[in-house]
Every structure is written in C-alpha cells, then in structure tokens.
Amino acid sequence: MNTPFADGILNALTGAGTGRDPRSYNAYFFRRLSDYEIEATYRASWLCRKGIDKPATEMVRERRNWQADADQIRKLEALERKLDLWNKLKRAEILRGLGGAAMVMWIGNDRPDAPINPDSPGKLRSLHVWHKSRLTLGPMRTDPADEWYGYPTFYTLNTGGRLPVNIHPSRVIAFRGDPIPDIRGGSWEEQFWGDSKVQTVLDAVQNSDTAQNGFAALIKDARNRRIGIPGMTQMAATADGERILSARMKAMALGESMFGVTFYDSGDGTKGGETIEDRQMTWAGIPDINNNYLGMVCGAFDMPATVMLGKSPDGQNATGASDIELWHKTIKARQDLDLRPCIDQLDVVLVPTALGAPDGDVWWEFAPLSTPSEKEEAETFKATADAMDKVRTSGAIPDEAFAKGYQNLLSEKGWIPGLDGALAEIPPDERFGLNASNDDDTNEEDPSALQAGQRVAANDAATWLADASPRPLYVQRKLLNAADLIAWAKDNGFDTTLPASDMHVTILYSRSPVDPMKMGRAWSEDEKGQITVRPGGPRVIERLGENAVVLRFAAPDLEWRHREMIEAGGSHDWPEYAPHITISYGVPADIDLDALKPFNGVLRFGPEIFEALDLDWKQKVSEE
Structure with missing residues (x-):
C-alpha cells in the first residue's frame, strides 16, 4: 500500500492544512507594471523616490581612489570631471531602480555599430544615459564562445529627432534591473532588463502612503463640536429662519475667534436653550500603525529606518551606529556586484583616453563610505605602524622593497601631508635606506650621542x-x-x-x-x-x-x-x-x-x- 506524503502541518480541529483552512484559497498573481505606472509612483511618492535615489547617491558620493602615479591620477580625475561621470553614474543607477538604463559611450569618429578594439579603443568624447525605453534590443547573441553572449546583437537608439542608430554592445553599458528567474519564459527584453525595484516595493509603499493620508484626513476631526439648537428644523424650513440661523452661526464663530469663548442661548427657564458638546478624537495606536507600515517600506527597500526617515532609531540605548554599519555593507555589496562591472566596461576606453594608452598597472577601489574620526585615524595609524614594524623585523622583505611599500602606504593613506613631494627631493639611495648622508655636525655635548644621519666612532x-x-x-x-x-x-x-x-x-x-x-x-x-x-x-x-x-x-x-x-x-x-x-x-x-x-x-x-x-x-x- 502506498502511503501518501505531504509537506506541511495538519490539524483536524482548526482546519489548518485541510480543505477548511482559509489560507488554502490564497494565491499570488503577478502584474507587470507599465513604465507610466513606475514613473507615476516614483514622482508622486516621496518614500518610493527616496528608496530609489538614496542608494544611487550613496554608491557614487565618495567616488573612487585611483592607484597610480600622481600625474596619472590627475589626468584620470580630470577626464572624469570633463565627462561629468559620477553624476551620470548616479542617474544610471536611479534608472536601474526604475527598470533599467544604458550609458552609451561616444568614441571619436568610430562607427557606433563596430566593436571596440581594447588595444586601441579610441578617444572617449562623451557619455549619455538613457532609460531603457529609448533602446530597442536586437536578437540575443546565442554563441557561448561570443564575448557578448547573452547580450543583444545590437541596440537601436531612438532619440526622437534623428534616424535610429544601431550600437554595438561593447559601446553600451547596461544598468539592468533586478534579475528575473527564467522559469516561465517571458519576452527577450523582459528577461534582459529585469524588474524595476518599484515592482517589488509597490504594495508596501501604497500601504504606508494610504495609512499616512488616512491619518492626515482625520486631523481636522481632532476636535469635533456639536451644537444643538431648539426648533432648528422648523427654523431652517423658512427663508427668514434660515437667515436667522446663518447669522447665529456667524456670531457664534466670531465670538469664539475673538475672545476664545463660545456664546450660546441657555434658554429663559420656560424654553430649552442651545446645547454644545465637544468630542476629542483619540489617536492611541495610530502612530504605531504608521510606524509599522514605514518599517515594511524600509524592509522592502533593504534600508534602515535611520537612513530612510533621517531620524535616530526608536528603542532603549539605540544610537543607529549598527544600522549605519549594516547600511554601508549593503551599499558596498551593491557597488561591487552591480556598479563595478559597469565601470570596468567604461574604463576600457576611459583609461587609454586619459593616459594615451592602456595601462594594466593602473587600478582603483571605491573610496570608503565613512570618514573616521581623528581618534580612530590615530588608532589606525598606530596599529598599522606597529604591524609594519613587525613585518620589517621579521626579515621577510628586503629593505629597499619594504621602504618603497611603506612609503607608498603612507602616501595612499595621507597620514603625512606633503610626503610625496618631500621624498621626490631625496636621492633614491637615501630615500630607500641604502646609504645615509653624513653631513650633520657632531653633538658638542656628548661625542657618543651623535646627530641623526652620522656614522662616526668615538675614537676619531x-x-x-x-x-x-x-x-x-x-x-x-x-x-x-x-x-x-x-x-x-x-x-x-x-x-x-x-x-x-x-x-x-x-x-x-x-x-x-x-x-x-x-x-x-x-x-x-x-x-x-x-x-x-x-x-x-x-x-x-x-x-x-x-x-x-x-x-x-x-x-x-x-x-x-x-x-x-x-x-x-x-x-x-x-x-x-x-x-x-x-x-x-x-x-x-x-x-x-x-x-x-x-x-x-x-x-x-x-x-x-x-x-x-x-x-x-x-x-x-x-x-x-
């Protein structure tokens, strides 16, 4: 006899896991948002806009640290400024969050549909960033041996005022959205560009905005005043009565605004007077509901509330330091996994344009996202100096190589301002400790306590x-x-x-x-x-x-x-x-x-x- 197996829990009393379980009728469905809906959400909801813009800004705000000679760094950074590179990278990352974008490199007078020659890539003239809607994808390259396998054979750029232009994929840096699992297929363009971030976070954003807007609509009812007027129905039935009623309301409102009190007819003992009731709205629980919805939005964007809301976190002894540390790790991961491949494709052309030829010894790292305090910098310097001293005394590195490495480290960290210029004025033998100068005067007080740089003995x-x-x-x-x-x-x-x-x-x-x-x-x-x-x-x-x-x-x-x-x-x-x-x-x-x-x-x-x-x-x- 075959024994049936099923994943999950069954409970005959509550109906959990059985046909009586209400959850058994739950189902998810997917509706792909149009570009219009994505744009409307981004422009109308501040939560959505910040969730898309903030990571893009963080990824590029500190730029990168080149590892090259000073003159090479100067040329590279000058070209980056000329191209307005980092603002364009920020725009490309924002458009990535909205579904995808392309940064197109315009190189010399080359044909845009020709591949880039990495050994002689030509001069980079300008960069342009467009949303994916401006580009039509050619057929996918299906040869696994092709360098551009999985990319379009070409991109067709539609700028509106000119004829469409076909561009080779080596000249187009694709900023693609969240990957789509290849389960049910889908169109080629949908698979290539991926999902917009808005597609994932839309429900959380709408729930939070709805809660906030609903609460805002209640504020006008924070103090609700009800006034009972005897015979008001009969009074309002005639023109004269309606006029008297309107004049009464104006007088009551004027009296309250001028004197802070309300005047009303209390009756004369034989007839009833006006009655006034004030009702105060209770907000208990509403802030917690709004905060919970905001927390859902932060989770959807993978962003701590400290960053999204710009406020210190709630909770005992909370400082936000751990939130910021985790946020920086998230941004660092996105820099390495998403942004770096795009920049590496760009540098194939940018570096030769700035330096005149490709240079494999030039490299870079993203600059740190946070700046240490003076105390932290001093502690780091001390720890590094102690570690370098142990390396030196181990004898594992020859003196000249150690001197060069140590000097480069001090220069890169900027711990000794003006070090590069000062070292450049010293002959190489003295700079790297191979020989010492011998032109200081002897200490007149103690012949054995010699001045720096001397190699003399006590006995002549x-x-x-x-x-x-x-x-x-x-x-x-x-x-x-x-x-x-x-x-x-x-x-x-x-x-x-x-x-x-x-x-x-x-x-x-x-x-x-x-x-x-x-x-x-x-x-x-x-x-x-x-x-x-x-x-x-x-x-x-x-x-x-x-x-x-x-x-x-x-x-x-x-x-x-x-x-x-x-x-x-x-x-x-x-x-x-x-x-x-x-x-x-x-x-x-x-x-x-x-x-x-x-x-x-x-x-x-x-x-x-x-x-x-x-x-x-x-x-x-x-x-x-």
Missing part, C-alpha cells in the same frame, strides 16, 4: 671611516640613560658598576674583515639616530662569559640590525645574538642573581658607533 672615527677597505669591525650603541640602570644596580647590592659612559649594547663584534660602508643604517632609529626599548618585556640578570653580569632584554629591532650586518659580511663569536648591557665584572660568585628582579624601565640607546675592533678591550675596563 671620521679618520677611520675615510678608508672603506674591509677590516674587523665593532658597532655599539651607548646607553643614554645609564644613570637609571646604575641606580637600580646600587639599590640591589652591586658594589661597583661600569661607568655610565661605558654602558652600551653591542650590535656587531666582527673578527672577519668587513666594509663598514656596506652596513647601511637601522630602519627603526628616530630622527636623532636613537633607538628606544620600551619598558617591560622579557628581561633577565645573568652571568655572561667569565665574570660579566649583564642585563639581557628582548629587542627585535637590534636583533634584526645584527642579522642585517651578518648578511652584509660580518661575523659573530657566539651561536646566537643576545642583546645585553654589561653592568659589572666584579660581582661575587655567591650572589643569587636569580633572586634579583631585573631593571624594568625604558632603555634609550644613542646612534650606532662604528669602530675598529679592539681585541685588548678587557685591559681597559674599569668600574666605579
């Missing part, structure tokens, strides 16, 4: 560096705040320490001969050539070598700089490089260094000092 380094032939090399950075470390050491039981002038961090101790001029310079140093290790992080007090007690600390910048020098030909006596500062050579062996809490403050190091390697340095060590 200017003479030593004059000859750049390979030789054993020692590179160090003096600890500028050595007094802080000495004070910590004395507080923790150190009897003596190295003098402040001798405290340093070694960058390179190379017994192998190396050309000092090939060492370049550190990327992480500031404008004075200094490097700062921030407070905290991994630190330890330990013995190193025979009897040195040192402060070891984590410093990726120094580690990367050391590795850079090794790659340039330097050598190192230890299996790995460990940044450290020697505190003392005279600490007794029985002191428990593990019990000491390491110095945790900031470490500020001066510029790099290049010196000839002194193998007898131990003989010169003294403490105080």
Whole structure:
C-alpha cells in the first residue's frame, strides 16, 4: 500500500492544512507594471523616490581612489570631471531602480555599430544615459564562445529627432534591473532588463502612503463640536429662519475667534436653550500603525529606518551606529556586484583616453563610505605602524622593497601631508635606506650621542671611516640613560658598576674583515639616530662569559640590525645574538642573581658607533 506524503502541518480541529483552512484559497498573481505606472509612483511618492535615489547617491558620493602615479591620477580625475561621470553614474543607477538604463559611450569618429578594439579603443568624447525605453534590443547573441553572449546583437537608439542608430554592445553599458528567474519564459527584453525595484516595493509603499493620508484626513476631526439648537428644523424650513440661523452661526464663530469663548442661548427657564458638546478624537495606536507600515517600506527597500526617515532609531540605548554599519555593507555589496562591472566596461576606453594608452598597472577601489574620526585615524595609524614594524623585523622583505611599500602606504593613506613631494627631493639611495648622508655636525655635548644621519666612532672615527677597505669591525650603541640602570644596580647590592659612559649594547663584534660602508643604517632609529626599548618585556640578570653580569632584554629591532650586518659580511663569536648591557665584572660568585628582579624601565640607546675592533678591550675596563 502506498502511503501518501505531504509537506506541511495538519490539524483536524482548526482546519489548518485541510480543505477548511482559509489560507488554502490564497494565491499570488503577478502584474507587470507599465513604465507610466513606475514613473507615476516614483514622482508622486516621496518614500518610493527616496528608496530609489538614496542608494544611487550613496554608491557614487565618495567616488573612487585611483592607484597610480600622481600625474596619472590627475589626468584620470580630470577626464572624469570633463565627462561629468559620477553624476551620470548616479542617474544610471536611479534608472536601474526604475527598470533599467544604458550609458552609451561616444568614441571619436568610430562607427557606433563596430566593436571596440581594447588595444586601441579610441578617444572617449562623451557619455549619455538613457532609460531603457529609448533602446530597442536586437536578437540575443546565442554563441557561448561570443564575448557578448547573452547580450543583444545590437541596440537601436531612438532619440526622437534623428534616424535610429544601431550600437554595438561593447559601446553600451547596461544598468539592468533586478534579475528575473527564467522559469516561465517571458519576452527577450523582459528577461534582459529585469524588474524595476518599484515592482517589488509597490504594495508596501501604497500601504504606508494610504495609512499616512488616512491619518492626515482625520486631523481636522481632532476636535469635533456639536451644537444643538431648539426648533432648528422648523427654523431652517423658512427663508427668514434660515437667515436667522446663518447669522447665529456667524456670531457664534466670531465670538469664539475673538475672545476664545463660545456664546450660546441657555434658554429663559420656560424654553430649552442651545446645547454644545465637544468630542476629542483619540489617536492611541495610530502612530504605531504608521510606524509599522514605514518599517515594511524600509524592509522592502533593504534600508534602515535611520537612513530612510533621517531620524535616530526608536528603542532603549539605540544610537543607529549598527544600522549605519549594516547600511554601508549593503551599499558596498551593491557597488561591487552591480556598479563595478559597469565601470570596468567604461574604463576600457576611459583609461587609454586619459593616459594615451592602456595601462594594466593602473587600478582603483571605491573610496570608503565613512570618514573616521581623528581618534580612530590615530588608532589606525598606530596599529598599522606597529604591524609594519613587525613585518620589517621579521626579515621577510628586503629593505629597499619594504621602504618603497611603506612609503607608498603612507602616501595612499595621507597620514603625512606633503610626503610625496618631500621624498621626490631625496636621492633614491637615501630615500630607500641604502646609504645615509653624513653631513650633520657632531653633538658638542656628548661625542657618543651623535646627530641623526652620522656614522662616526668615538675614537676619531671620521679618520677611520675615510678608508672603506674591509677590516674587523665593532658597532655599539651607548646607553643614554645609564644613570637609571646604575641606580637600580646600587639599590640591589652591586658594589661597583661600569661607568655610565661605558654602558652600551653591542650590535656587531666582527673578527672577519668587513666594509663598514656596506652596513647601511637601522630602519627603526628616530630622527636623532636613537633607538628606544620600551619598558617591560622579557628581561633577565645573568652571568655572561667569565665574570660579566649583564642585563639581557628582548629587542627585535637590534636583533634584526645584527642579522642585517651578518648578511652584509660580518661575523659573530657566539651561536646566537643576545642583546645585553654589561653592568659589572666584579660581582661575587655567591650572589643569587636569580633572586634579583631585573631593571624594568625604558632603555634609550644613542646612534650606532662604528669602530675598529679592539681585541685588548678587557685591559681597559674599569668600574666605579
């Protein structure tokens, strides 16, 4: 026996899902709106007009950011202004919402029915946007191998005053409406252009407009006054009575308007007087009904009420921030899925017209829809700078490539005004950190705290560096705040320490001969050539070598700089490089260094000092 199956719920008591269910007689039907009905709805209903216009405006209001040379960007943007591109894109998007539109490119003196040659597309002279009703579609291209498969063989433009013009589809940018599912077929033009947005939202818009208009009609009845006049029927039956009644009403209205009171005949005890009743209309529930209908319209247009109505949302602690964020995501999706393909088709001709030839290295992105606050911009800049610093210290990108990329990033973001012009004045070797200038004066106060850009040593380094032939090399950075470390050491039981002038961090101790001029310079140093290790992080007090007690600390910048020098030909006596500062050579062996809490403050190091390697340095060590 076959068991029948059906999707849905059955309830014998309520009739749900059975023949007694009233819903079983529901049915949807489709009536395609005419262009006249679509236009009338758009022009007569502010809700419909805003629902169509607002997304179109949002999609183009910030335009796009070109990724190209400054001169190329200037030429591209100049041509966009000449063509009035973004206003025309907005118009095309509005007409897309009303059922479809076409932007026609007029190129040089080419035949409009000829395809565009992408390698030599000609000069773009002008752009024109027309509603789909101005165009007749030729037969559909049915060859799957055809570049324009699914498009018309040609468009016929009917402008009214001229003979019809046939135009090749490569010259027509089609802004098509909502896609129609290919289920029941339909005409070729209907399938190509799709549905108007008005077709989908019409019921919601009409319901809301009807509710608002109905409520507006009730406002005049907000205060309803009824006046009872004895014998009014008999009085109105005669001409004299009608005249008296009219004069009475005028007098009553005049008295109320002048004095804010109503005068009426209260009778004389033997006959009844006039009676006046005031009725106040109750609006309870009507605003909620109107708001619900408005909410349906917003849902139909996929637009938050914050945007549609221009007001803050109702509800506890509601700010509208989440609504705006979701709205921007919706617009971004429409930009990428609907508008970008249209602009890409246009750029095949626009870019060569502006630049003189196609350029595959020129590209663009839509500009952000929202502008961050100064605080948000500062936080983004800091996070980006920290991330770029980690990329640099990883060693994954060569210095020159990293410098170029970082400078481009700063230029694109606009974080440093005038950066492009300033960098253009610097020779490439210095701009990308390959060599450093050496024309600053030495700091007169402290020979070890050198000015930015210098590569000199404390022991007559200017003479030593004059000859750049390979030789054993020692590179160090003096600890500028050595007094802080000495004070910590004395507080923790150190009897003596190295003098402040001798405290340093070694960058390179190379017994192998190396050309000092090939060492370049550190990327992480500031404008004075200094490097700062921030407070905290991994630190330890330990013995190193025979009897040195040192402060070891984590410093990726120094580690990367050391590795850079090794790659340039330097050598190192230890299996790995460990940044450290020697505190003392005279600490007794029985002191428990593990019990000491390491110095945790900031470490500020001066510029790099290049010196000839002194193998007898131990003989010169003294403490105080």
